[in-house]
Amino acid sequence: xxxxxxxxxxxxxxxxxxxxxxxxxxxxxxxxxxxxxxxxxxxxxxxxxxxxxxxxxxxxxxxxxxxxxxxxxxxxxxxxxxxxxxxxxxxxxxxxxxxxxxxxxxxxxxxxxxxxxxxxxxxxxxxxxxxxxxxxxxxxxxxxxxxxxxxxxxxxxxxxxxxxxxxxxxxxxxxxxxxxxxxxxxxxxxxxxxxxxxxxxxxxxxxxxxxxxxxxxxxxxxxxxxxxxxxxxxxxxxxxxxxxxxxxxxxxxxxxxxxxxxxxxxxxxxxxxxxxxxxxxxxxxxxxxxxxxxxxxxxxxxxxxxxxxxxxxxxxxxxxxxxxxxxxxxxxxxxxxxxxxxxxxxxxxxxxxxxxxxxxxxxxxxxxxxxxxxxxxxxxxxxxxxxxxxxxxxxxxxxxxxxxxxx
Numbered sequence: 531x532x533x534x535x536x537x538x539x540x541x542x543x544x545x546x547x548x549x550x551x552x553x554x555x556x557x558x559x560x561x562x563x564x565x566x567x568x569x570x571x572x573x574x575x576x577x578x579x580x581x582x583x584x585x586x587x588x589x590x591x592x593x594x595x596x597x598x599x600x601x602x603x604x605x606x607x608x609x610x611x612x613x614x615x616x617x618x619x620x621x622x623x624x625x626x627x628x629x630x631x632x633x634x635x636x637x638x639x640x641x642x643x644x645x646x647x648x649x650x651x652x653x654x655x656x657x658x659x660x661x662x663x664x665x666x667x668x669x670x671x672x673x674x675x676x677x678x679x680x681x682x683x684x685x686x687x688x689x690x691x692x693x694x695x696x697x698x699x700x701x702x703x704x705x706x707x708x709x710x711x712x713x714x715x716x717x718x719x720x721x722x723x724x725x726x727x728x729x730x731x732x733x734x735x736x737x738x739x740x741x742x743x744x745x746x747x748x749x750x751x752x753x754x755x756x757x758x759x760x761x762x763x764x765x766x767x768x769x770x771x772x773x774x775x776x777x778x779x780x781x782x783x784x785x786x787x788x789x790x791x792x793x794x795x796x797x798x799x800x801x802x803x804x805x806x807x808x809x810x811x812x813x814x815x816x817x818x819x820x821x822x823x824x825x826x827x828x829x830x831x832x833x834x835x836x837x838x839x840x841x842x843x844x845x846x847x848x849x850x851x852x853x854x855x856x857x858x859x860x861x862x863x864x865x866x867x868x869x870x871x872x873x874x875x876x877x878x879x880x881x882x883x884x885x886x887x888x889x890x891x892x893x894x895x896x897x898x899x900x901x902x903x904x905x906x907x908x909x910x911x912x913x914x915x916x917x918x919x920x921x922x923x924x925x926x927x928x929x930x931x932x933x934x935x936x937x
Contacts, residue, residue: 538809541677546726547668553722555684557619560715562692563699564626566797567708568643569775570700570790571633573783576640581780581910583640585899588775589892591647594655596889599881603747606660606877612731615664616723618657623716625650630709638706658888659881662864666876667731675865679811682861686808686853690801697794747878756819756870757879759928760863761886763826763921767859769890770917771829773898774800777836777914778849780907786842799846803853808861810854817865823925825858830918837911855918860887 541547569584577583595602605614629646632638662678669677699708751757778800782793811817832852839845863883871879902910 538676539680541669541673541680544669544673546730547677549722549725550668551680551684553719554681555688556718557715558685558688559692559695560626560712562689562797563696563708563715564712565775566693566696566794567700567705568647569779570696570793571638571705572640572643573779574790575705576638576643579780579783581776581899581902581907582896583899584776584779585773585895585897587643587647588773588895590644591651591654592888592891592895594648594651595658595885595887596892598652598655599885599889602655602659602885603878603881605656606663606881607874608877609660611660611664611667612723612726612728614660615657616720618653618660619716619719619723621653622650622657623713623720625653625713626709626716627713630706630713632706633709634704634706655884658884659877662868662880662884663877666868666873668726671869674868675811675817678865678868679808679861682811682857683805683808686801686804686857688801689804690798693794693797693801695794697791700790747875747882750871750875751879751882754870755928755932757867759924760822760867761882762924763822763859764863764883764887765890766917766921766924767826767829767856768887769894770898771833771914771921772856772887773891773895773910773914774849776895776898776902777907777911780902780910781836781845784902784907786845788842792842796842796846796849800849800853803850804857805853806850807854807857811858811861811865817862817869819862819866819925819929821858821862822866823922823929825855825862826918826925827922828852828855828918829859830915830922831855833911833915833918837908837915859921863887 542551568587572584572587573579573581625646629638629642632642665677665681666674695711696708699705699711751761774797778796779793782788782796786792788796829852832848832855836845836848836852839848864880867879867883868876898910898913901913
């Protein structure tokens with residue numbers, strides 16, 4: 531397996547994928563505008579630098595990924611994927627507009643943000659697995675790994691743009707407008723979904739509606755040592771490591787004493803690393819399990835360097851490094867799980883992946899927020915580092931057992 535720069539953008543040869551990618555990029559920018567504004571609203575306007583409150587918001591936003599797991603995977607495997615995406619994207623757009631209006635009128639309270647975080651997370655729980663499965667319908671299995679990487683490149687390019695835009699919007703016209711911008715951005719992805727050429731979509735085998743559909747998917751993943759190891763690694767990093775809204779905001783406010791613009795810049799710099807990681811992944815012909823192990827170890831190292839960073843720009847550099855590692859882990863895991871799973875099981879397996887990676891946030895985010903409040907943000911980053919190293923150990927011992935073969 532080699533890295534080929536010429537193959538980085540091969541999925542864009544597909545007309546349907548180009549349309550989808552264009553609409554998704556617009557929506558992704560809006561998503562990052564809102565995420566940055568939501569964190570800033572909670573941390574500086576609705577509380578006095580309360581990282582625990584941010585942890586609660588994250589728990590409510592990502593908790594539905596696990597709570598609704600029996601239904602999200604079923605929906606991805608059984609329902610019309612394009613129509614389901616239209617519904618989920620429209621729902622998230624309406625929620626963003628409603629939160630924006632509440633904020634603009636000055637009526638927003640912390641409990642409002644909690645409610646909207648849960649509702650937005652519920653819509654996203656149905657959206658995430660079907661969106662990942664839908665990529666295979668756009669490009670086919672032969673270009674699936676490349677398309678997954680390009681999707682991440684788009685998402686993280688937006689991550690570089692969105693926080694900076696959000697910082698300017700907050701500073702110039704107010705936080706509420708950031709939510710309205712996100713609501714309007716969903717028009718782009720809705721238009722792209724409606725503009726797709728349905729006659730050229732790749733049709734894969736669909737699951738039959740039977741009782742025990744969810745448990746069948748769970749058994750399928752758990753009896754596979756490779757899939758089981760990936761899920762455990764994602765749980766560790768997703769639960770305790772990927773709490774960057776807490777890491778970045780608390781370091782920015784409490785340690786480096788910066789403003790909304792400085793916070794947005796840190797988020798954008800981390801996105802530079804994630805884009806680099808996504809582009810590296812797009813140029814690889816196939817995903818490899820050992821990349822998961824390496825990425826997890828580098829993720830832990832990046833969190834250590836961020837925790838010990840003596841200044842703002844040292845911290846920013848560590849974030850960029852961590853971003854490369856994080857995207858290596860997330861993209862490789864997604865591609866490995868899709869390509870090694872039978873098509874009729876993909877929705878349920880990917881729902882498990884998303885649920886495990888994000889569904890642990892209700893446990894991890896409040897813990898990390900409490901550590902940041904009680905011991906300081908640098909100790910919170912230490913929790914993330916430990917998660918990365920633990921995940922690397924799980925993957926390493928799994929590789930050793932696979933190479934040793936059956937006892």
